[in-house]
Structures are given as C-alpha cells and as structure tokens.
Amino acid sequence: MNTSVVVCIKDRVGAAPSCAQGGGVELANLLERELAPLEVPVKRLLCFGRCNEGPNVRIAPGGAFFTRMDRERVGEVVEAVRAVLAGETPGASSS
Ligand code: FES
Numbered sequence: 001m002n003t004s005v006v007v008c009i010k011d012r013v014g015a016a017p018s019c020a021q022g023g024g025v026e027l028a029n030l031l032e033r034e035l036a037p038l039e040v041p042v043k044r045l046l047c048f049g050r051c052n053e054g055p056n057v058r059i060a061p062g063g064a065f066f067t068r069m070d071r072e073r074v075g076e077v078v079e080a081v082r083a084v085l086a087g088e089t090p091g092a093s094s095s
Pocket residue numbers: 008009010011017018019020046047048049050051052054055056
C-alpha cells in the first residue's frame with residue numbers, strides 16, 4: 001500500500017466556498033514539509049465534493065478524512081499517517 005495525503009486546493013474566487021479560501025494550499029505545503037521525513041507524498045486535489053466542510057484532507061487510500069483543517073491540526077494528520085504506516089487502521093472520519 002502506498003500511503004499518501006490528499007489535500008484539496010480548489011479555489012473558487014468569489015463564488016461558492018472552496019478549500020483554498022481556508023488555506024488549502026498552505027496546508028498542502030505545510031503537510032509536505034511535515035511528512036517528508038516519513039516519505040509520504042502530498043497530492044493536490046481539485047475538490048472532494050465536500051466544499052462546505054473545507055479545508056479538507058484525506059489519507060489515501062481509504063484513510064481518515066479531516067474536515068475544517070487548519071495549521072494547528074496538521075499534527076493530527078501526521079499522527080494518523082504514522083498509525084497507517086505502523087499497520088494500524090485509522091478511523092474512517094475525523095473532523
Ligand atoms: S473545494 Fe475542497 S472539497 Fe470542494
């Protein structure tokens with residue numbers, strides 16, 4: 001299993017809510033730095049379809065889904081990734 005972290009960076013300027021408005025790009029960059037030692041890639045996605053709950057982050061494949069993410073919660077994602085890498089199964093959802 002190749003674990004990765006997927007971050008929505010969709011930006012709908014002046015329209016409906018989107019993850020970039022809440023800092024999705026910055027979250028992706030920060031997660032990339034934090035996960036580099038674990039050699040877990042961060043992928044940018046243009047919408048999970050849960051825009052009103054963003055910024056959204058998912059551990060793939062099939063891992064935890066983090067809604068309303070901010071910089072202070074990056075550690076939660078890193079810990080969840082560590083759990084996946086250790087062979088544990090994280091919860092299906094986290095918000
Ligand atoms: S804009 Fe991020 S889930 Fe739709």
